[in-house]
Amino acid sequence: MSIxxxxxxxxxxxxxxxxxxxFLAETGVDILCLQETKVMDDAFPHxxxxxxxxxxxxxxxxRMHHGVAILSRIPLAEARRNDWxxxxxxxxxxxxLPNGLLIExxxxxxxxxxxxxxxxxKFGQKLDFLGRMTDWSAALREPTLIVGDFNIAPLECDVWxxxxxxxxxxxxxxxxxxxxxFQASHGWVDLGRRFIAPPERLYTxxxxxxxxxxxxxxxxxxxxxxxxxxxxxAAKAFLVLEDAxxxxxxxxxxxxxxxxxx
DNA sequence: ATGTCCTAACCCTTAGGA
Numbered sequence: 414m415s416i417x418x419x420x421x422x423x424x425x426x427x428x429x430x431x432x433x434x435x436f437l438a439e440t441g442v443d444i445l446c447l448q449e450t451k452v453m454d455d456a457f458p459h460x461x462x463x464x465x466x467x468x469x470x471x472x473x474x475x476r477m478h479h480g481v482a483i484l485s486r487i488p489l490a491e492a493r494r495n496d497w498x499x500x501x502x503x504x505x506x507x508x509x510l511p512n513g514l515l516i517e518x519x520x521x522x523x524x525x526x527x528x529x530x531x532x533x534x535k536f537g538q539k540l541d542f543l544g545r546m547t548d549w550s551a552a553l554r555e556p557t558l559i560v561g562d563f564n565i566a567p568l569e570c571d572v573w574x575x576x577x578x579x580x581x582x583x584x585x586x587x588x589x590x591x592x593x594x595f596q597a598s599h600g601w602v603d604l605g606r607r608f609i610a611p612p613e614r615l616y617t618x619x620x621x622x623x624x625x626x627x628x629x630x631x632x633x634x635x636x637x638x639x640x641x642x643x644x645x646x647a648a649k650a651f652l653v654l655e656d657a658x659x660x661x662x663x664x665x666x667x668x669x670x671x672x673x674x675x
Numbered sequence: 676a677t678g679t680c681c682t683a684a685c686c687c688t689t690a691g692g693a
Binding site for chain 2: 424425428449451476477478523525526535564620621622623624662665
C-alpha cells in the first residue's frame with residue numbers, strides 16, 4: 414500500500430481555505446498535516462474537507478495563534494496531544510493509522526527575536542519544548558513519522574546565507590545542537606535530505622517582507638518530515654511544492670509531501 | 676532598521692506574534 418502524507422504551515426486555515434482546496438485537488442494526498450491553523454476547534458472549516466473526501470479529522474486548535482490539525486482520507490485515531498512547552502498552547506497532535514503507523518504533527522515555537530534565554534523567555538521556551546520532545550522521542554519504540562514546522566533550519570544549505578543567519582533565531586548553533594540531540598535520541602531520518610541531499614539548496618519558507626521572494630530567494634528550511642530508522646526505507650518519494658508560495662493569498666511556508674510504501 | 680501578514684479588540688486603527 415502506498416500512502417502520501419503532506420505537511421504545511423498554512424498561517425490560518427480559514428483565511429487560506431482556497432489554496433488548501435487547490436492543494437488537495439492537485440495532489441490528492443491521503444493525509445494533510447497543518448500547522449498554524451489559528452482557529453478554535455468549534456470554528457474549524459470542516460465542510461470544505463468533508464466535501465473533498467477528508468472525512469477523518471483530528472484537531473488541536475486554539476484562539477488566534479498556533480493550532481494543528483490532521484485531515485485524512487484514511488481512517489485514523491487520535492493517539493495523543495502533547496504539551497511540550499508546558500503552557501497549554503496547541504502545538505501537537507498525534508494520530509495512529511489502522512496499520513499501526515504513528516504520525517506526529519508538531520509546531521515548534523518560533524522563539525522570539527533574541528537568541529538568549531535570559532533576555533528572551535520565548536527562546537528558552539523553544540529550547541525547553543525541544544528538550545521535552547527529546548525525552549519523549551528517546552522512549553519511543555514504534556515506527557513513527559514526525560512532521561511539521563520545527564522552526565529550525567539545521568544545515569548550511571538550509572538557509573540562503575549560513576554566515577548572515579548565525580545569530581538569527583532559527584539557525585543559531587545552539588538551536589541546531591538542540592535539534593541534533595532530538596534527532597539522535599531516536600535516530601530520526603531527515604527524509605527531505607535523504608531525497609535532496611546536501612549541498613543542494615532546499616527551502617520551505619520565505620518571509621512576507623521581501624519585495625520579491627523569488628528574486629531575493631532568502632529562504633530557510635524550517636519545515637521537516639522525519640522518520641523512525643525502521644520506517645525510513647519505506648519512503649519512496651519526497652517533494653516540496655515551491656510553486657505554492659506564488660498562489661493567491663499564499664502562506665509564507667510551502668507544503669512538502671512524502672510517499673510511503675507500506 | 677526595515678519590510679508583510681493575520682487575528683482580535685477599548686472595533687475602521689492598533690497591537691502582538693511570527
